[in-house]
Amino acid sequence: MREQIWAFDQVSKEELLKRIDSLKDSMVKNQIDFGVLFENVDKFYFTATIQKGMVVVPVAGAPLFFVEKSIERARMESPLDIIPIGSDKEIRSILEGRGILGGVAGLELDVLPVSVFERLKRIVGFSRYADLSPPIRQLRMVKSPFELTQIRKSGQMITQVFEAAKEVVREGAREIDIDAALVARGRKLGHQGVLRMRGINQEMVLMTVQSGFTGAMFSYGDVPIAGAGVTPAVPGGSSLKRVERGIPVTIDYGGAYNGYITDETRILVVGELNERFKKPYDCAKEIIEDVMSNARAGVDCRDVYSRAYRTAEKAGLTSYFMGHGKGQVSFLGHGVGLEINELPVITGRHEQILQEGMVVAIEPKFILPGEGAVGIELDFIIRKGGVERVTDYPFEIVSLP
Amino acid sequence: MREQIWAFDQVSKEELLKRIDSLKDSMVKNQIDFGVLFENVDKFYFTATIQKGMVVVPVAGAPLFFVEKSIERARMESPLDIIPIGSDKEIRSILEGRGILGGVAGLELDVLPVSVFERLKRIVGFSRYADLSPPIRQLRMVKSPFELTQIRKSGQMITQVFEAAKEVVREGAREIDIDAALVARGRKLGHQGVLRMRGINQEMVLMTVQSGFTGAMFSYGDVPIAGAGVTPAVPGGSSLKRVERGIPVTIDYGGAYNGYITDETRILVVGELNERFKKPYDCAKEIIEDVMSNARAGVDCRDVYSRAYRTAEKAGLTSYFMGHGKGQVSFLGHGVGLEINELPVITGRHEQILQEGMVVAIEPKFILPGEGAVGIELDFIIRKGGVERVTDYPFEIVSLP
Numbered sequence: 001m002r003e004q005i006w007a008f009d010q011v012s013k014e015e016l017l018k019r020i021d022s023l024k025d026s027m028v029k030n031q032i033d034f035g036v037l038f039e040n041v042d043k044f045y046f047t048a049t050i051q052k053g054m055v056v057v058p059v060a061g062a063p064l065f066f067v068e069k070s071i072e073r074a075r076m077e078s079p080l081d082i083i084p085i086g087s088d089k090e091i092r093s094i095l096e097g098r099g100i101l102g103g104v105a106g107l108e109l110d111v112l113p114v115s116v117f118e119r120l121k122r123i124v125g126f127s128r129y130a131d132l133s134p135p136i137r138q139l140r141m142v143k144s145p146f147e148l149t150q151i152r153k154s155g156q157m158i159t160q161v162f163e164a165a166k167e168v169v170r171e172g173a174r175e176i177d178i179d180a181a182l183v184a185r186g187r188k189l190g191h192q193g194v195l196r197m198r199g200i201n202q203e204m205v206l207m208t209v210q211s212g213f214t215g216a217m218f219s220y221g222d223v224p225i226a227g228a229g230v231t232p233a234v235p236g237g238s239s240l241k242r243v244e245r246g247i248p249v250t251i252d253y254g255g256a257y258n259g260y261i262t263d264e265t266r267i268l269v270v271g272e273l274n275e276r277f278k279k280p281y282d283c284a285k286e287i288i289e290d291v292m293s294n295a296r297a298g299v300d301c302r303d304v305y306s307r308a309y310r311t312a313e314k315a316g317l318t319s320y321f322m323g324h325g326k327g328q329v330s331f332l333g334h335g336v337g338l339e340i341n342e343l344p345v346i347t348g349r350h351e352q353i354l355q356e357g358m359v360v361a362i363e364p365k366f367i368l369p370g371e372g373a374v375g376i377e378l379d380f381i382i383r384k385g386g387v388e389r390v391t392d393y394p395f396e397i398v399s400l401p
Numbered sequence: 402m403r404e405q406i407w408a409f410d411q412v413s414k415e416e417l418l419k420r421i422d423s424l425k426d427s428m429v430k431n432q433i434d435f436g437v438l439f440e441n442v443d444k445f446y447f448t449a450t451i452q453k454g455m456v457v458v459p460v461a462g463a464p465l466f467f468v469e470k471s472i473e474r475a476r477m478e479s480p481l482d483i484i485p486i487g488s489d490k491e492i493r494s495i496l497e498g499r500g501i502l503g504g505v506a507g508l509e510l511d512v513l514p515v516s517v518f519e520r521l522k523r524i525v526g527f528s529r530y531a532d533l534s535p536p537i538r539q540l541r542m543v544k545s546p547f548e549l550t551q552i553r554k555s556g557q558m559i560t561q562v563f564e565a566a567k568e569v570v571r572e573g574a575r576e577i578d579i580d581a582a583l584v585a586r587g588r589k590l591g592h593q594g595v596l597r598m599r600g601i602n603q604e605m606v607l608m609t610v611q612s613g614f615t616g617a618m619f620s621y622g623d624v625p626i627a628g629a630g631v632t633p634a635v636p637g638g639s640s641l642k643r644v645e646r647g648i649p650v651t652i653d654y655g656g657a658y659n660g661y662i663t664d665e666t667r668i669l670v671v672g673e674l675n676e677r678f679k680k681p682y683d684c685a686k687e688i689i690e691d692v693m694s695n696a697r698a699g700v701d702c703r704d705v706y707s708r709a710y711r712t713a714e715k716a717g718l719t720s721y722f723m724g725h726g727k728g729q730v731s732f733l734g735h736g737v738g739l740e741i742n743e744l745p746v747i748t749g750r751h752e753q754i755l756q757e758g759m760v761v762a763i764e765p766k767f768i769l770p771g772e773g774a775v776g777i778e779l780d781f782i783i784r785k786g787g788v789e790r791v792t793d794y795p796f797e798i799v800s801l802p
Contacts, residue, residue: 004641005615005629005631005640005641005642006629006630006631006632006640006641007631007632007641008631008632008633008634038601038602039601039602040602040604044633044634048633049633049636050602050621050633050634050636051620051621051636052621069619069620069621069727070619070620070621070727070728071727072619072727073618073619073620073621073636077633077636078633107515109514109515109516109519110514110515110516110517111514111601112514112515112601113510113511113512113513113514113515113600113601114508114510114511114513114514114515114518115510115511115532115534116511116601117515118510131516133516176588176589176591177589179588179594180584180585180586180588180589181585183581183584183585183588184581184582184584184585185581187577187580187581187584188577188578188581190577190631190641191631192630192631192632192634192635193580193606193607193630193631193635193638193639194604194606194635196604199514200439200440200512200513200514200517201439201440201441201451203441203595203597205594205595206594214406217474218470218471218473218474219452219470219471219474220451220452220453220470220471220474228406228407229407229593229594230406230407230408230409230591230592230593230594231407231408231409231593231658231659231660232409232445232449232450232451232478232479232659233409233445233451233593233659233660233661233739234593234594234595234660235450235451235452235474235478237594238594239406239407240405240406240407240408240591241406257632258632258633258634259632259634259635260634326470326471326472326473327471338634
């Protein structure tokens with residue numbers, strides 16, 4: 001046997017087929033006759049590979065997993081049966097032969113570009129279509145035991161990276177130097193090298209370090225703390241700003257093991273935390289502790305959000321809660337999984353009941369205009385009796401000499 | 402003045418307006434009445450910011466640059482005049498007020514998801530539309546002097562990273578360890594942290610290191626050397642494979658300064674290069690040297706490709722040229738700029754005349770099935786009299802003790 005070159009767990013064929021069956025159930029409810037999976041992350045969820053091809057899932061009968069390139073590698077990576085094709089132009093006649101064509105096609109309309117859609121229309125052959133992404137995102141929201149294992153392994157990367165942060169953060173270090181050293185640390189632990197965020201114009205750096213006013217900068221992103229970045233071409237993430245004594249350094253990092261993302265934030269400070277950040281920090285801690293005491297399966301996300309908001313209100317900090325001014329975002333947390341913007345969204349805006357097996361990143365953050373940010377972000381697995389943490393690393397602020 | 406937190410050069414308003422004027426010329430030729438720019442990279446090219454919003458370019462009159470979030474930051478980043486909006490729902494009445502609606506809308510159909518397209522149809526209000534991406538990609542193919550400066554600065558990152566590689570590559574090191582150390586090195590030099598590749602399902606890691614059979618693995622990507630990666634979730638890039646004596650280590654790295662990407666490959670070897678890789682290496686070197694002697698503005702890309710192919714043929718190596726078996730790709734190189742898959746494509750398949758100011762990555766690579774790969778990749782600015790290199794670092798193989 002050859003030396004070990006990969007670090008991942010193999011999902012079983014049974015689990016993949018179970019996921020596809022659940023998709024079929026959703027399709028029936030949504031009056032979709034066959035689903036066409038094209039996007040990498042969805043394809044990975046249902047087949048365990050992102051090799052070039054597409055999956056056609058009829059409501060009745062077995063899924064057809066067409067692979068164009070690389071067939072060899074798809075066979076190695078996926079436990080599902082594969083239909084090798086030379087070109088996607090072969091797909092239509094195969095589908096016609098099995099009587100699958102006709103009816104409503106389910107497509108990933110939130111990510112499928114118009115020109116790819118037009119091509120699929122010709123290649124697969126459909127006239128009526130509906131959005132398959134909402135059902136897929138609903139399915140992916142609740143994680144299986146296998147997925148939770150991947151997420152815990154992803155969380156172990158975060159634990160080790162935050163452990164290493166104590167050695168790297170120091171007065172005068174630039175945000176980008178801390179970022180470079182810690183991202184390298186994660187990569188050596190087997191980090192997959194990218195984080196995925198669903199949708200056009202969405203992209204993620206692996207880590208963002210802020211050390212003062214850069215943490216309070218406005219941004220285009222739907223995030224409380226975006227950072228300055230080094231260029232408007234990528235206007236977020238770590239910058240050349242240097243760490244100052246007493247000013248909180250926030251490190252927001254995404255672990256990623258076998259596709260599964262975790263997303264946590266810690267605060268470090270050189271010397272004693274500057275007085276004006278103490279109350280916001282205490283409030284963030286109180287919110288996290290409250291979530292750990294009160295969140296569980298059956299609770300409405302609106303209640304999680306409003307408890308947090310009330311805690312901020314009691315402390316007189318709502319103007320700084322989850323951003324300031326036009327930079328304020330309307331959520332306290334979000335689902336994580338194969339993408340960093342999964343469901344559920346923890347917001348006061350609409351009902352969403354927490355379910356056993358969801359994984360959410362809860363991120364109470366306070367942004368002081370022109371000064372900086374403090375915030376804690378922890379990932380939780382939702383259980384019937386409460387929440388289970390994904391990482392082991394303490395969430396309290398770390399003071400460095 | 403606050404400390405330096407960014408590392409980028411500011412493009413001038415004049416240059417942005419000139420780019421927009423060129424776009425208008427293309428729109429006239431393509432019978433498009435107004436363009437709608439939505440995608441981050443295109444928006445950055447025409448406005449110097451990717452803050453949330455959209456640009457409407459009528460064939461006659463000034464462009465309308467709507468910004469929703471962050472208005473403050475867009476004002477800081479872009480020298481263009483901004484129309485602040487609270488929501489994109491305000492756009493339609495502004496356009497109607499200026500008489501812009503009606504006619505054919507030009508949209509980025511290769512990247513715009515169907516659901517975003519449907520929303521734009523309502524928000525902007527158009528019934529007829531055409532693809533604006535081909536004209537945009539044509540425009541972006543030829544770089545301005547400002548852009549060439551950014552590309553040279555991006556290339557300086559590559560030079561320094563390859564310089565550092567000599568200290569990092571050693572027998573027994575894992576591909577991912579080399580990757581982690583060198584990517585960190587680039588980040589400390591101000592690398593923006595992401596590389597962009599246009600299209601759905603396209604993503605790029607910053608570096609890929611291969612040290613033997615991992616360099617010969619098939620992949621879904623349209624690349625000669627993809628690598629194993631650490632998981633099928635990201636099935637390319639560096640793996641846990643260890644460097645062996647005599648087996649070439651290929652390092653393919655993308656610099657990125659202020660949005661502009663460079664993309665080069667070098668070979669290092671511990672000890673003496675194993676005999677079976679010598680001829681392919683010599684052949685890759687001969688091809689690169691031939692390109693340096695013969696490519697220039699006015700030359701057809703087909704000739705560049707076919708000269709390289711004939712060199713491989715003379716050496717009896719066409720079976721391994723740019724891949725092996727089904728893994729072979731049909732190009733010798735590609736354009737680089739704000740994205741890593743820009744025009745032109747250096748292929749034998751269709752006519753494309755090299756023009757002054759194009760920037761191309763030329764990458765003769767040979768893949769020996771089950772054994773490994775050798776290859777050199779250099780970026781060139783196309784000039785009237787020949788090609789100009791983007792990086793300073795020598796392209797010859799580096800032997801380490």
